[in-house]
Amino acid sequence: MAEHDHNQRALTRQTRLVHSASGAGASLPAESVAPAIQRASTVLMPNAASLYDHNAPTYGRQGLASQKALSSAICDLEGASFCQLYGSGLAAVTGALTSILHSGDTLLVTDGVYQPVRRFCDGFLTRFGVTTLYFPADATPQEVAAYFTPNTRAILLESPASLTFEMMDVAAVAQAARARGVISLIDNTYGAGLAFRPLDHGVDISIQALTKYVCGHSDVFLGSACTNDKGLEQQICQTMIDAGFAVGPDEAYQGLRGLRTLATRFKVHGEAGLVVADWMKNQPGVANILHPALPGCAGHDLWKRDFTGVCGLFGIELQPMAEKRVEAMLNRLKLFGLGFSWGGFESLAILSKPTRTAKPWTGGPLIRLHVGLEDTDDLIADLDQAMEVWRD
Numbered sequence: 001m002a003e004h005d006h007n008q009r010a011l012t013r014q015t016r017l018v019h020s021a022s023g024a025g026a027s028l029p030a031e032s033v034a035p036a037i038q039r040a041s042t043v044l045m046p047n048a049a050s051l052y053d054h055n056a057p058t059y060g061r062q063g064l065a066s067q068k069a070l071s072s073a074i075c076d077l078e079g080a081s082f083c084q085l086y087g088s089g090l091a092a093v094t095g096a097l098t099s100i101l102h103s104g105d106t107l108l109v110t111d112g113v114y115q116p117v118r119r120f121c122d123g124f125l126t127r128f129g130v131t132t133l134y135f136p137a138d139a140t141p142q143e144v145a146a147y148f149t150p151n152t153r154a155i156l157l158e159s160p161a162s163l164t165f166e167m168m169d170v171a172a173v174a175q176a177a178r179a180r181g182v183i184s185l186i187d188n189t190y191g192a193g194l195a196f197r198p199l200d201h202g203v204d205i206s207i208q209a210l211t212k213y214v215c216g217h218s219d220v221f222l223g224s225a226c227t228n229d230k231g232l233e234q235q236i237c238q239t240m241i242d243a244g245f246a247v248g249p250d251e252a253y254q255g256l257r258g259l260r261t262l263a264t265r266f267k268v269h270g271e272a273g274l275v276v277a278d279w280m281k282n283q284p285g286v287a288n289i290l291h292p293a294l295p296g297c298a299g300h301d302l303w304k305r306d307f308t309g310v311c312g313l314f315g316i317e318l319q320p321m322a323e324k325r326v327e328a329m330l331n332r333l334k335l336f337g338l339g340f341s342w343g344g345f346e347s348l349a350i351l352s353k354p355t356r357t358a359k360p361w362t363g364g365p366l367i368r369l370h371v372g373l374e375d376t377d378d379l380i381a382d383l384d385q386a387m388e389v390w391r392d
């Protein structure tokens with residue numbers, strides 16, 4: 001009788017508030033154009049036995065609805081069977097590397113790698129007994145092959161290279177690596193899975209800073225590492241679990257939102273970038289355009305062979321001039337913001353300072369432009385007025 005009373009008892013307002021706000025048991029009122037965001041650290045299991053059934057998520061860190069939806073969409077983009085999400089592009093590179101490297105290994109890295117990755121290799125990886133060797137960003141497959149030793153565990157590529165835009169024969173390097181049992185990884189942020197799909201070219205792990213074109217609005221950090229190799233998938237997953245890295249549902253949702261317009265934005269960025277680069281090449285003060293998709297530029301043949309599109313990022317090598325004169329031009333820009341990122345809706349410019357240890361940069365001062373979604377006539381007019389400082 002006492003038990004019956006307990007079951008019938010109405011819950012207090014305090015308890016009702018705690019539980020009703022969870023939304024548990026509420027069905028979605030309508031089908032919406034945007035996916036639902038499942039926000040949770042705690043996952044409720046249907047019964048006590050399932051608490052230890054690891055076939056389904058038992059904790060939010062493993063990723064719930066929006067993270068799963070984003071991983072599966074990035075798999076589709078990259079032609080992968082597995083995608084691990086990370087909290088930033090840099091975390092995706094370092095997360096993938098730490099998944100596969102062991103103390104005593106040697107890692108080969110392109111000299112043109114995104115600079116913070118170099119810092120990670122030279123500092124963090126050194127502390128854990130991994131040696132990093134850099135090879136020139138425009139090395140031929142034969143030149144790269146000369147760097148392989150019995151200790152080489154992995155090779156990290158980026159093509160085109162950050163800041164200097166050298167291209168590599170990715171397929172040939174990946175094939176040479178595989179022949180020696182070396183794992184190949186590439187930072188594919190430039191290709192975004194639209195212009196280039198590294199896994200189709202024999203690369204083992206394709207990494208993106210989704211922060212750039214996928215999210216597309218310069219307000220979210222996200223990264224991804226994709227593979228078709230079951231063994232690598234297992235290592236990447238295990239490292240995620242062991243290290244406790246996690247991506248929040250709201251960030252994953254922003255990635256999904258960006259993906260819907262990625263192809264349309266990417267095309268506009270790419271076409272506008274070519275228009276601006278083509279105009280830039282004849283301007284005073286300009287020595288060389290670093291844009292593999294522009295005919296006549298270094299790497300164009302490889303770009304034509306391997307890429308099906310282009311993004312809005314390129315470099316400009318200037319005639320020798322003092323850094324102050326370059327800065328004076330940048331300071332006059334009104335539509336191009338001065339900022340380090342790219343892939344967002346807006347145009348950006350930086351004075352590039354590439355770190356190169358395998359093959360020092362011997363050219364003139366470098367500028368990098370990201371061409372956003374503004375009208376190219378307006379962007380060209382902005383560059384034109386800023387370059388007045390070089391016409392004195």
Ligand SMILES: Cc1ncc(COP(=O)(O)O)c(C=O)c1O
Nearest residue numbers: 088089090114187189209211222
């Ligand atoms: C080529 C490349 N890879 C990775 C990253 C890092 O991405 P995130 O800023 O999301 O860490 C960047 C950032 O600028 C980048 O340019």
